[in-house]
Amino acid sequence: MTTTTVTPEAVTAYAPSRETLSAVLTRGERPRRPSALSASTTFGWRAILKIKHVPEQLFDVTAFPIIMTLMFTYLFGGALAGSTREYLQFFLPGIMVTSVVMITMYTGVGLNTDIEKGVFDRFRTLPVWRPAALVGMIFGDVLRYILAATTIMIVGLILGFRPGGGFLGVVGGIALLVVFSFAFSWIWTMFGLFLRSEKSVMGVSMLVLFPLTFLSNVFVDPRTMPGWLQAFVEVNPISHLVTAIRSIMAGTPDMTEMMWTLIASALLILVFGTLTMRLYNRK
Amino acid sequence: MNSPAIETAGLIKTFGDNRAVDGVDLTVPPGTVYGLLGPNGAGKTTVVRMLATLLRPDGGTARVFGHDVVREADAVRSRVSLTGQYASVDEDLTGSENLVLLARLLGYSKPQARERAAQLLAAFGLTDAADRQVKKYSGGMRRRIDIGASILNTPDLLFLDEPTTGLDPRSRNQVWDIVRIVVANGTTVLLTTQYLDEADQLAGRIAVIDHGRVIAEGTPGELKSSIGAGTVHVRLRDAAQRPEAERVLAAALRTTVQQGSDPVALTARAEAGGSERGAAELASRALAQLASAGIVVDDFSLGQPSLDEVFLALTDRPTQPAEEAVA
Numbered sequence: 001m002t003t004t005t006v007t008p009e010a011v012t013a014y015a016p017s018r019e020t021l022s023a024v025l026t027r028g029e030r031p032r033r034p035s036a037l038s039a040s041t042t043f044g045w046r047a048i049l050k051i052k053h054v055p056e057q058l059f060d061v062t063a064f065p066i067i068m069t070l071m072f073t074y075l076f077g078g079a080l081a082g083s084t085r086e087y088l089q090f091f092l093p094g095i096m097v098t099s100v101v102m103i104t105m106y107t108g109v110g111l112n113t114d115i116e117k118g119v120f121d122r123f124r125t126l127p128v129w130r131p132a133a134l135v136g137m138i139f140g141d142v143l144r145y146i147l148a149a150t151t152i153m154i155v156g157l158i159l160g161f162r163p164g165g166g167f168l169g170v171v172g173g174i175a176l177l178v179v180f181s182f183a184f185s186w187i188w189t190m191f192g193l194f195l196r197s198e199k200s201v202m203g204v205s206m207l208v209l210f211p212l213t214f215l216s217n218v219f220v221d222p223r224t225m226p227g228w229l230q231a232f233v234e235v236n237p238i239s240h241l242v243t244a245i246r247s248i249m250a251g252t253p254d255m256t257e258m259m260w261t262l263i264a265s266a267l268l269i270l271v272f273g274t275l276t277m278r279l280y281n282r283k
Numbered sequence: 284m285n286s287p288a289i290e291t292a293g294l295i296k297t298f299g300d301n302r303a304v305d306g307v308d309l310t311v312p313p314g315t316v317y318g319l320l321g322p323n324g325a326g327k328t329t330v331v332r333m334l335a336t337l338l339r340p341d342g343g344t345a346r347v348f349g350h351d352v353v354r355e356a357d358a359v360r361s362r363v364s365l366t367g368q369y370a371s372v373d374e375d376l377t378g379s380e381n382l383v384l385l386a387r388l389l390g391y392s393k394p395q396a397r398e399r400a401a402q403l404l405a406a407f408g409l410t411d412a413a414d415r416q417v418k419k420y421s422g423g424m425r426r427r428i429d430i431g432a433s434i435l436n437t438p439d440l441l442f443l444d445e446p447t448t449g450l451d452p453r454s455r456n457q458v459w460d461i462v463r464i465v466v467a468n469g470t471t472v473l474l475t476t477q478y479l480d481e482a483d484q485l486a487g488r489i490a491v492i493d494h495g496r497v498i499a500e501g502t503p504g505e506l507k508s509s510i511g512a513g514t515v516h517v518r519l520r521d522a523a524q525r526p527e528a529e530r531v532l533a534a535a536l537r538t539t540v541q542q543g544s545d546p547v548a549l550t551a552r553a554e555a556g557g558s559e560r561g562a563a564e565l566a567s568r569a570l571a572q573l574a575s576a577g578i579v580v581d582d583f584s585l586g587q588p589s590l591d592e593v594f595l596a597l598t599d600r601p602t603q604p605a606e607e608a609v610a
Binding site for chain 2: 013014015016017018020021022023024025026027030031032033034038039042043045046049050053054117118119121122123124125126127128132282
């Protein structure tokens with residue numbers, strides 16, 4: 001913008017015309033109400049448009065995962081597995097899960113800031129499938145999860161990660177991660193609606209995410225942990241997800257762990273999706 | 284359409300200890316502009332949000348075209364549109380993207396949505412700004428895209444929550460013109476405003492709201508006649524003449540005259556028997572009497588009662604507000 005810019009309004013003053021306005025105020029047949037899927041994908045398109053207009057938000061899903069991967073690989077690699085290359089074979093699926101699951105919290109932060117703006121009032125007065133605005137928002141976030149996972153995979157491959165399951169194993173692992181993250185995001189939509197400020201959403205997210213991701217089998221083999229901690233790690237859904245993804249990427253899919261992950265995902269959507277919608281309708 | 288556009292009975296909304304809306308009864312006939320007039324925090328927006336299905340009432344009932352706003356929310360949503368106090372469009376998106384997005388959500392196909400968006404942008408003089416982010420729009424342009432978004436499907440009832448607050452006079456006049464055209468095409472409008480002038484310009488009937496209650500209701504003419512048609516401001520050349528001027532004015536206007544803090548200023552309410560012309564006549568007669576009494580007047584004006592004055596007049600009365608409520 002330069003100082004000489006003149007808004008078009010200043011050049012040609014707008015005068016509402018009865019004819020043109022009356023022409024657009026038609027009372028003809030209205031289009032049919034869109035399907036739940038169509039409404040959700042439309043909201044997903046909105047999320048993509050927002051990324052297009054505010055590309056800085058992609059920093060969270062690229063720089064942050066790269067730093068996490070590099071930092072922990074070089075910090076722990078030598079001590080825990082003898083070499084960073086050895087450690088990566090164990091560690092990469094785990095850090096991918098950690099980074100992406102941590103990124104899910106931006107769903108709550110984003111919703112919290114978004115819903116304060118007038119545009120959500122308009123969405124909520126539209127006769128569309130009620131969860132569409134939130135589902136669409138998470139569809140947009142799924143793209144970010146895929147981007148983050150892909151970034152980490154590329155960094156891993158450069159550093160020497162060699163998945164036995166090949167290309168299909170990697171894609172399968174990322175797919176399972178995305179399904180779980182989609183389900184996990186509903187926790188944050190609930191907090192995003194429930195808590196008052198962006199800051200408190202961040203605070204609660206950290207409180208949940210740090211224990212959940214660190215007290216798991218992401219960084220080390222739980223066998224050296226005290227019994228009570230092993231018990232927690234055992235039931236932590238993140239551990240099941242990590243084991244499942246490791247197995248898929250190694251080319252030896254562990255069906256039991258995959259099943260547990262899918263059950264956990266379904267439960268998350270059922271519980272937190274319901275709570276979210278209850279808050280959304282009441283707000 | 285036999286049922287009223289809006290019908291509420293004993294509508295209540297509390298936030299903690301605060302009764303934001305405290306028993307509001309409204310009946311709005313279809314095809315009219317109905318004004319909700321009141322200061323900030325009076326409960327106007329809360330009433331609108333309940334009627335637009337955004338907030339659940341804590342008590343009483345509200346119906347829009349006969350549909351209950353809680354039990355039949357979807358039926359209500361398909362007939363109303365809301366233009367909120369703050370722009371109800373996405374500021375990060377362009378004007379065109381906003382309209383296409385909302386059109387898609389209303390069920391238009393992609394090509395139809397684009398066509399409808401282009402039509403509306405043209406009708407609201409925003410074609411040149413179509414591909415600019417809304418956050419770069421001026422206040423007037425924002426209001427227009429907002430109203431445009433509200434009439435993608437021409438609603439039967441349009442909520443306009445303080446549509447001209449913060450706008451410059453030209454943009455305000457544009458919004459007024461748009462509202463008149465929308466109503467002429469058969470849409471009912473519920474308008475909230477802090478300006479008596481705006482309610483007077485647009486609304487067929489007005490409800491004055493204070494502390495969550497309707498303290499007066501009627502046509503603009505009825506309301507104004509109940510509080511006096513206007514206020515006379517006089518500035519004298521010579522402060523020494525003020526006592527005499529006060530006496531002349533009081534006699535001519537048949538009312539009490541207040542001395543301003545400025546030693547040459549006088550203010551009086553013109554209590555004409557209803558019409559504005561009556562007030563003007565009374566005021567000009569008072570001016571003539573001041574001149575014949577040899578008092579030099581530097582400045583003279585007859586203003587419409589301001590919202591402040593409406594409020595003072597309505598709340599200063601000894602009767603309790605509740606008794607004045609007319610549904």
